[in-house]
Each structure stands twice: as C-alpha cells, then as structure tokens.
Amino acid sequence: TAAINLRGVEKTFVAKNETFQAVQRLDLSIGEGEFFSLLGPSGCGKTTTLRMIAGFEEPTAGEILLHGQNMVGVPPYKRDVNTVFQSYALFPHMTVEQNVAFGLERKRIGKAEVRTRVGEMLEIVGLGERGSRRPQQLSGGQQQRVALARALVNRPSALLLDEPLAALDLKLRQAMQVELKRIQREVGITFVFVTHDQGEALTMSDRIVVMNAGLIEQVGNPQELYERPRTRFVAGFLGTSNIMEGKVTRYDDGVALIDAGADGRVLVPTDDAAVGDRITISVRPEKIVLSHDEPPAGDRECSVQGTVEEMVYLGTSNTYEVRLNGGETVTVLEQNGSTADATAVRGDKVWLSWRPQHSL
Ligand code: ADP
Ligand code: MG
Structure with a gap:
C-alpha cells in the first residue's frame, strides 16, 4: 500500500457567503520513502492539500488514506505524520535540546531514551555541538535544522514540509536542499515537500505533482516533467x-x-x-x-x-x-x-x- 493516498479530494472554502474551491478532485498516491513535491504557483492549493494530509483541514469531498487507513475525522495528533512550517515555530525560552525533546517528553518516554534519541537526531541534522544553545543564538539555517530535528524525533512515517526553505537566502537555501535530501535518505521516511520553486523541486524530488488553480497538471519524475511536459503550463512553469x-x-x-x-x-x-x-x-x-x-x-x-x-x-x-x-x-x-x-x-x-x- 502507498504511504499516502488522496482519492477525489476536494476543498471548498466558504467566506462571506462566497464559496471558493481551493482544491478540485485530487488523486495522488505517494510511495513509502518517496521524496514527493507539490509544486505550483502561489494560491494553487499546495498548503491546503498539505493541511488536509496533516488533518488541520477536513476535505469537503473525497478521502485521504495513510498506509491504507482512512483518515476521515482523525485529528492531527493521531496521524502518523509531522509538519515543518516555514516559520520554524521554535520555543525561544528553551534550548535546542529541550525544543527537540518536547514532543517525546509529552509522550512519557523515559529520560534516558529521550536523551539518546535527541542526541542522535541532532547529529543527523548536523547540530551535535549546539544542543545547549537557544534558538536566537543560531543562524536561520540552524534554526531550520532544529525544527526538522523536532519533527523527525518522533519517528513519524511521513514528514510534511511547507516551503521550509523559503525564508533562507539563496546560498543557504541551496546548501539546505542538499542537506534535506541527505537527511531524508538517512532517516528513510516519506517526505511531502511543498514549494513554488521549480529548481528546488527538480533537484530534490523523486516525483513531483505540478498543480495549477487547484488541479493536477501532471505527476512524474523530474526528468519526465522537464523532457515531456504534457501541458503548456508545465512546460512554461518548469524552466x-x-x-x-x-x-x-x-x-x-x-x-x-x-x-x-x-x-x-x-x-x-x-x-x-x-x-x-x-x-x-x-x-x-x-x-x-x-x-x-x-x-x-x-x-x-x-x-x-x-x-x-x-x-x-x-x-x-x-x-x-x-x-x-x-x-x-x-x-x-x-x-x-x-x-x-x-x-x-x-x-x-x-x-x-x-x-x-x-x-x-
Ligand atoms: P498555496 O499554498 O499553493 O499558495 P493555498 O492552499 O494556501 O495555496 O490556497 C489556495 C487558495 O485557497 C487560495 O486562493 C487561498 O486564498 C484560498 N484559501 C486558503 N485557505 C483559505 C481559508 N481558510 N479560507 C478561504 N480561502 C482560503
Ligand atoms: Mg502555501
């Protein structure tokens, strides 16, 4: 079974008596351990799709399955996924270690195991030496890594990332693209990565879905999308x-x-x-x-x-x-x-x- 399945998923928002269909009939199947990107211009429905997978929004129609299990009505904390937002949302008064340990401690996992797992995760994201710092003593890229470690330490079966590199400057962003890819390989879990940056999607992804105005334009690996775009939109958007x-x-x-x-x-x-x-x-x-x-x-x-x-x-x-x-x-x-x-x-x-x- 696929790690994540979307079947005929739709999302309609109602605001001031006006309805707006942000996502229309989305069918997607994301494989175990895949680095899968949602790519498209601002407003095309990427964040809405990710929020529905995470459980922060319920689809208006259709269903979402995680490892074959229907998620209708299942709250976010009961889903085996974690989300990294663009704003890292770290706790400023806690050290790096405390930030990363937070979720584990709430799960009543023993102190020794928490220490081990936090240490391992900080090593993986390259912050082994920085555990006792506070977030504001770190650079933007380092804060990003803390957010990543915190999301991964619970060992979710999938990590959802909403434009996590958008706030970084170009050089750092490129370095983090390589880093993220390495980390994903190392932990071996499914990544669903949202970006509006076609270069970023092409360099990092196993497969990409190109979205436009709430609809899928094409799904494929980077080479297929670049060499054989099926629509003019895809051809124009990718390069x-x-x-x-x-x-x-x-x-x-x-x-x-x-x-x-x-x-x-x-x-x-x-x-x-x-x-x-x-x-x-x-x-x-x-x-x-x-x-x-x-x-x-x-x-x-x-x-x-x-x-x-x-x-x-x-x-x-x-x-x-x-x-x-x-x-x-x-x-x-x-x-x-x-x-x-x-x-x-x-x-x-x-x-x-x-x-x-x-x-x-
Ligand atoms: P993206 O992440 O691709 O930029 P979003 O998923 O955030 O796009 O938004 C898709 C569309 O849905 C946009 O037009 C946005 O204004 C609209 N939208 C998103 N969330 C809401 C909401 N809570 N209420 C009304 N409209 C929304
Ligand atoms: Mg968005």
Missing part, C-alpha cells in the same frame, strides 16, 4: 520555454506542420490535430541549434529564420534572443565546447532548428 503559436497547414502520420508565422517549417508530433487548428508549442532553449546556413530540410528537422537581437556570453554557454520573421522572440542556449566563440553576433540573420520530438 524557460519558448512558446510559439500557429495554424496547422498539413497533418499526416501523427505529425502536424504548422505555419508559425516564421519562414520555415515547424513540425509537431500530435495524435490530435486537424488542418486549420491553432496550436501552441514550446521548445526548450537548449534543444535549439543556431546556424548561419539553412539546415537540411526533410521531415526530421524543424527550422525557422530570424535575426539575433541579443547575445550574452556566460562562460560555459551563450544565450541568444532571436526575433523570428513572424515577430516572436525565441531564446536559444548554446553550450560552449573548448572554444568559447559564439556562433553568431547581434544583427546576424540565422536559422534555428530542432528535432520535431522537441516541439512539445
């Missing part, structure tokens, strides 16, 4: 993507030819198109090859023409902004080999080409 739009002028054998307003040919593999449809495609900047000469035609290549408007040298790579003859601007990312010479400079007329399978 830079060039969006082009055009009318289908030919459709056969599962490949549509679209007139994207740029001289050239844009081929899109699709099993659902008809001549005359308007369709939107997206292409990742790193999938596009830039050249001065016209690339070989044929069904294996998409190609469009444009003019380089900007070229930025980034050491190991160059990025170009190319204005297509149809008016749209496309970003191209070119990896540099041993020579850092750029293929083109501002003002050059160029061809951009990519494989049809990269038209998403």
